[in-house]
Amino acid sequence: MTLVNAGPIDAWADHVAARLVGRLAANPALRLCLPTGLTPLPVYDRLAAAVARGDVSFARAEVFLLDEFGGVAPEDPGRCDRTLARALVSRVDLPADRFHRFALSGDVDEECRRVEALVGAGCDLTLLGLGTNGHLGMNEPGSAPDSLTRRVALDPSTIAASARYFGRSTNLPTWGVTLGLGTLSRSGEVWVLATGAGKSAIVRDTMHGPVSSAVPATLLRDHQAAMLIADEEAAALA
Ligand code: PGA
Numbered sequence: 613m614t615l616v617n618a619g620p621i622d623a624w625a626d627h628v629a630a631r632l633v634g635r636l637a638a639n640p641a642l643r644l645c646l647p648t649g650l651t652p653l654p655v656y657d658r659l660a661a662a663v664a665r666g667d668v669s670f671a672r673a674e675v676f677l678l679d680e681f682g683g684v685a686p687e688d689p690g691r692c693d694r695t696l697a698r699a700l701v702s703r704v705d706l707p708a709d710r711f712h713r714f715a716l717s718g719d720v721d722e723e724c725r726r727v728e729a730l731v732g733a734g735c736d737l738t739l740l741g742l743g744t745n746g747h748l749g750m751n752e753p754g755s756a757p758d759s760l761t762r763r764v765a766l767d768p769s770t771i772a773a774s775a776r777y778f779g780r781s782t783n784l785p786t787w788g789v790t791l792g793l794g795t796l797s798r799s800g801e802v803w804v805l806a807t808g809a810g811k812s813a814i815v816r817d818t819m820h821g822p823v824s825s826a827v828p829a830t831l832l833r834d835h836q837a838a839m840l841i842a843d844e845e846a847a848a849l850a
Pocket of ligand 1: 650747
């Protein structure tokens with residue numbers, strides 16, 4: 613895994629968006645896995661602007677949602693599919709049937725097997741946020757390096773952090789579904805994104821701490837094409 617310090621937050625967002633536009637221009641049928649969370653939002657704004665300008669198109673791309681909260685009403689605006697739709701998908705020209713998300717009203721294990729099969733040999737490019745506990749998607753500490761798409765229990769810190777998506781502090785989800793670390797490892801490229809001083813310790817540990825399932829992000833350190841793209845604050849201790 614290579615660490616890229618992309619400078620102040622605006623330069624960081626420009627950098628990530630420009631790289632992604634480049635990948636999409638080179639391969640319009642790019643198969644992308646995308647996260648929600650707060651970190652990628654400035655990147656998604658720039659991508660939407662690039663599509664509006666006609667610089668690039670998602671018309672032939674495919675987007676796989678990284679993870680989803682369970683036990684939440686389909687119309688709840690805090691769901692990951694709703695969040696990614698608002699932040700990016702509804703603002704670009706991605707055909708609706710190329711936005712792959714989780715349907716959790718039926719058999720959850722069966723749905724996870726369906727998504728795993730759909731990802732198949734792997735995405736071309738995966739963007740990930742970085743949890744302060746090192747989680748990737750909902751692969752919490754303890755997740756196996758070869759884990760596949762599955763139902764998971766959320767770490768108490770992740771449950772607490774989800775309050776910012778749901779706009780409430782009670783009745784928060786306690787489980788979710790996520791592409792696994794093995795699923796993500798099959799991606800041709802992986803870009804882990806981190807911004808802000810609050811991520812500086814986990815960026816340091818991801819790059820330099822022991823490789824261990826206690827810090828899931830370290831398990832991608834040996835991926836052949838993984839980058840941790842941080843802004844200057846998140847990169848400060850690494
Ligand atoms: P954030 O979340 O982008 O909102 O910081 C990242 C994560 O917890 O995976």
